[in-house]
Amino acid sequence: MSLFRYISILIFTAFITGGYLFYFEQEYRQTSEYFKEFKQKSENYLFLKKKWASKEHKEKILKSIKRRFKPSVYKKEENHVVIEFENLNERSFKKVGDMFLNNGFVINNLDIKRQGEALFFHIEVKI
């Protein structure tokens, strides 16, 4: 085979390989950027998920509330729990309130009313 033919083949191969390299580099850039965006969004999502949607932890807290504060109403549905306390003193109210507020419960409904010296506390939280 003549040198010309070898050169032609190599030039052709270089063009094809160069084209592929360019295409792969574009693909790599896009894949990396996509992964970066994916990771960032996922981390935000995971943070919020941990904050608001960790079911196991919430169920433990609810059990603890039920055991320690003995609510007058405790109604557990598929996606939410309704809890009511009658005549809750300020100290207990503060404790139970903190447990709901600091453990990522999504409050659907809330009603706190004065009952003489004590409080009526109704809460519906998502689980």
Next chain:
Amino acid sequence: MAQSIFDGTIPDGEYEYKVFKISQNKYILIAFDIKKILKQLKDLNIDIKFIDRIYTAQSEFLKDEISFKIDEEFGLVSVEGVLVKMPVKLFTTDVDIDRILLDKKLSSNYIYSGSLQKTDLKQKDFKLLLFLLLLINIFLVSSAIIVKKEIYNVNLKKEDFVDKNSLPATVLQIKSMEEELKAIDNIQSAIRKGIDYLAQFKLLKDEYFVMLRYDGKKLLYKIKFKERKRQRKFKSYLSKYKNSIVEIGEAK
């Protein structure tokens, strides 16, 4: 071996040798000093670059029974296929070389080719070009393989990340779920801030909390204040958190 054949028969010099096949089992061996030939041509003011090929008279007039003058004093005579340089005085015929060359068809037995020299130069360049192209190709192929492997690694990392965190596969799905959680976060944070403030707000004597209600849309406060000024203070502070969910009602 060629050198030994000519040993003692030709003057000293830097000779090159060529063998041409002239017929079945017959060959002709030629010794020539190409540098000397080219120098002589140059001395005759002949530009070397215009010379395409150089032949020997011996190889070209091998089969011809011929005699011709090469200058005023000497000529060449074919004696049993061998050309012999002889004084023209011994010639019986008077034929000039120019006339002989007019009808002469040249063989392929040349000892020098100008175009070959040029081609040789080109060939060197081409070989260099070929080598460079080969290097470029190797570089491109290896780079393409490396980049492709990097893409594979990034995809692998993503798959691991997705599996490890039980995530959906696309950014679009993540965005949609994140938006949903962000909306929850905004509302729930506002509720918590509002409640926190209420817990920190010091009520005076004869002031008391009446009600706090969140119905899924609005956070409604009702507090019995001693003076309007106090109510305004509470309201102005809450206005910091005042978004669509916070509202202050009148306590009776």
